[in-house]
Amino acid sequence: MAHHKVKPFTPAPRQKCGGKNRYATKQEAELVAEQQMLLFASQGLKLYVYHCAFCGGWHLTSHRDPLGIW
Template sequence: MGSKKRSARAREVADFKSQLENGLGGLDGLFANEKRREQKREADHDAAMRWKSCEKKNRYATRDEAEEARKWCEDRGTRGLEIYRCEYCGGWHLTSHPFE
């Protein structure tokens, strides 16, 4: 709403109200944009979590294979590794972060 003239401002207000009533732009457009932005943010977050907890790590088909890898690491000085089942790929991975 840029004009200071009453007649122009009244026209702008009327146009805005008609857009709201007709579902054109206005708040509906804002809500749709916000929903798209939130969906993109969630997809980006999920992709980052998948990369962090699955894709950048070695995958083991069985828990026994992961246990062997953990023992191999311990023999070479890496202690405190945990084994977990991956929710993304269904395989097994090692992590240095303890589970609560």
Template structure:
């Protein structure tokens, strides 16, 4: 049996929809099948439409969060002094 494998965005690994209408239909179908409410948005990297579980306007990345250095999750980790 052959299954359809959707094309994915190289930057976000999300399924690419060519227009907003098909993305809306996929979101509605997800709600019918799984009861999960999804929203659509246009990707800034590929220009196609994707689905997200975040409500529009609920997540705004602040500039301070983007500039923080990534820290190790290792227990007892002490960063080196420079």
């Protein structure tokens, strides 16, 4: 009788970084940002995509640029 214990592969849950959603690619983050901005357009929501040096992923930030450079 064999007693091999095989652990099934389970994909890791979506990781978070600092409580923010993490996206694997810039394209994915930009897509979500566009959808969110459309949903909350009446509230003037602006989202920016930035690369995270900590986790290597992409996050969204909604901070407003007071100088309007962007």
